[in-house]
Amino acid sequence: MMDDEAYDASQPEVTLYSDGKGRWLKLVGGVQCSEKILFNHRCQGVVGHQGDHWCFGPDGSYQFNPHDSDPRRKHIGFGTIPPGNSEYRTPLEMSRYRFLNFHEDTEITDAEEIARLERGDFKPEEGFDRPCTEEEMEQLRQLGRLESDKNFLRFERSAELKYRVKDFSAKSSTDVITARFDGDVERFSNLETGQSATIDAPLSMQLITEAAVRLTPNIERVLDIGCGAGNNMLKLRHVYGKPFASDLLDLSVPMLARARQRVNEAGIEAVTTWHSDLRDAELPKESYDVVLAAAVLHHMRDDEDWRAAFEKIISVLRPGGSFWITDLVVQETMPVHELMGSRYGDYLEGLGGVDYRQKVFEYIDREDSPRPMTYQLDLLRRVGFAHVELLHKNSCFAAFGAWKE
Template identity: 50%
Template sequence: MHKKSTLIEIEERFNKDVARFSNLNTGQATMLDAAFNMELITDCINQIYPNLSSVLDIGCGAGNYDVKLLMQVKSNPNVHLLDLSQPMLDKAKERIDPMTTGEVKTFKGDFRTTKLEEDSYDVIIATAVLHHLRDDHDWETAFRKLHSLLKPGGSIWIFDLIQQENEILQEIIYRQRYGNFLTQLKDEDYRDQVFEYIEQEDSPRSLVYQLQLLERVGFQQVDLLHKNLCMASFVASKSTRT
């Protein structure tokens, strides 16, 4: 197994990729059904929270999800943006500032260690970010922190890379079928490049692992939204009881 990238190495890669992550039509192209999931998640948030007042987007990139959400909501929520990459944050803030009269605030750093106010967000968006977590303790600590940041009745919306528990299924779904998708997206060299940086940077967990962990740390109403091969979107809510 390769030694995993440090946060600084991940930051440096994303600093160079702002333009690609600003495409609202494709989202992150290597993520299966990226545009579909962006539409699905933001539509659901809009309908469930008609008076949305506060959003935290961790690993916000260039702010696509927030732009898409603000195109739909009638309220003017506060939008807090967190990312390792300052160029990503700058682009996200530039795009989002004109779309809400609420506070648009940026946080540069790792959500696990960034000081954020507990019980303060209606919604947390976490897309293509949690796969950077490492061991089981890291995953549980991160999920507990995310739970603590939500208001009662708040929810976290996740879209990410997942893996299969069964090694043969992992080979079929990830290496073969997702590999074919990447090849068709560009070519075999591109497929190999994507597989290489996933191996270098990411530590995905299975969908079942994550859904069970969300419940274990206190989330309720855990729901699967969409799964296609090695990508899935899902949501979990915090109890309305304080």
């Protein structure tokens, strides 16, 4: 529907339709009819059309005012026909059979245009009517109005391949996750084998700490998010060769206590502990030269959670500082995700047998909501990091980071 404020008689109206599966159709009208119907809504036909003056209500109902030449005008006058009625006409039907000389309906095949429409980013002259039905799509196919069924099949295949984030409602709370780690301090206190369930954990730890020193050669203060028993902070201390102020953040009090003890023993006296969730911690702005996050970010949940975490991290880094991640990741496509999951399962079974494999997969399913490495690299750029780096990836685990300008 168009009201007086939106009405511009000199411009064609563009109405968009979707099948809800990534396929979009566009109906371009001529100069609009000036007839007003029902509370000053203007006819959605064009100048010179024959037949009813018409518009569609927000609920999809077809509202019409018969043309002078329409015999119904004498005994019906203005009328409304709801969807489902035998006389209901869709905009596509009207464009094809009544206003064909004034309208052109085509399929949109440009990938960037489709992405824009899927986001709901409509231009001022565009309006979205409603999803097309299967019957309407078939009618367009028979009329030869669909440019490429191959495109449609490609879109469907793409949708089938895409890894989709699962519902978070059944995931463990932070309290439950904390309780599990409270009872696992001794295992995580081993620098080499403390994270045996993580493929290539020692290599990833070595890579992120060496990369941190290369990109941020002057390190005065470091934040370790989800520090556990302090393994990554200790590795950075060893690689850097000098002490630095250490901020340890974790949900587990026993883990924080052990991390503080071990970091002190490594010659770092300036230690600050944060018993907090990253999302709640009031960390000082632009205070850290390096931020580490090892096997912790997979506890973030929805997109807003991830974006807020990365924005917070870049805000606490000093210019020239760097942020380094080792973590569980998923893949962008389901076939590859399943492949990597199978390989990881074989790795776990080799470590501790079938029962150990099942145990690890069960707590991942309960607790974790990882995202693709590519998702995280893109997000790092979007929140403002000048450079991102992929250091290592093996199966479901990756080591990567970013540098703040």
